[in-house]
Each structure stands twice: as structure tokens, then as C-alpha cells.
């Protein structure tokens with residue numbers, strides 16, 4: 001499994017840093033939704049789902065966390081700890097987010113509006129979806 005990480009260009013000067021993200025330039029899709037997680041309780045793992053078609057970029061803009069990616073055959077753990085790095089998460093990818101630092105803010109840029117019917121929340125269903133896609 002290939003882990004795709006984007007290193008964004010910080011515009012730094014003696015005032016500090018600034019990162020700007022534009023759709024189709026820094027981000028490979030049209031950004032239709034942004035959401036973020038913060039105040040994540042200690043020891044919590046979130047996610048436990050995949051999407052049928054949604055693509056996302058995850059950016060830990062403050063603090064740190066880890067992302068477990070699973071494409072149905074391979075698993076990878078990716079630490080996110082810099083505000084200028086983004087992890088691309090394709091569709092049909094099971095994800096779990098964990099090991100949040102108390103100050104972590106995990107921001108997600110998403111290619112579609114919120115749509116519960118795009119979620120696969122059962123792991124066995126996810127494996128079935130992966131296999132049926134392979135056969136197609």
C-alpha cells in the first residue's frame with residue numbers, strides 16, 4: 001500500500017507561518033466540506049469506517065495523532081504531527097484515528113458533503129466491498 005503524504009508549502013517570515021490550500025492545486029479534489037476534531041479524550045480511537053467514494057486529506061494542524069490505514073489486505077500506521085503535512089485517504093480505505101495528544105486538532109478536507117449512505121461502518125462489509133470491487 002502506498003501512503004500518499006502531501007508536504008504543503010509554509011509561507012514563513014518573522015511573523016510566523018501560514019499555509020494556504022487550494023483545491024486542484026494543493027489538494028487533488030474539489031473541497032466540498034471541512035471538519036475537525038479537537039478535545040479528543042485520552043485513549044480514544046475514532047473512525048472505524050471506510051467510504052465508498054469519498055476522498056479526504058487529513059491534517060493534524062495542532063498537536064499529533066496517528067492514523068491506521070487498511071485497504072483490506074495491508075495495514076499502515078501513519079503519524080501526523082506537523083501542520084504542513086497532509087495524508088491523502090482514498091475511497092475504500094478503512095481508517096482509525098488514535099493516539100491523539102491532548103492539544104490535537106485533526107482537520108479533514110473532504111471531496112463530498114456529508115452522506116451517511118457513503119459510509120461502510122462494518123469491517124466485514126468493508127472486506128466484502130473490497131472483494132466485490134476487485135471482481136468487477
Ligand code: TYD
Nearest residue numbers: 033034035045046047048049097113114115
Ligand atoms: P463520526 O462519523 O462518529 O466521526 P468519526 O467516525 O470520524 O470518529 O461523526 C461524529 C458525529 O458528527 C456524528 O453524529 C455525525 C456528525 N458529522 C456530521 O454531522 N458531519 C460530518 O461531516 C461528519 C464527519 C460528522
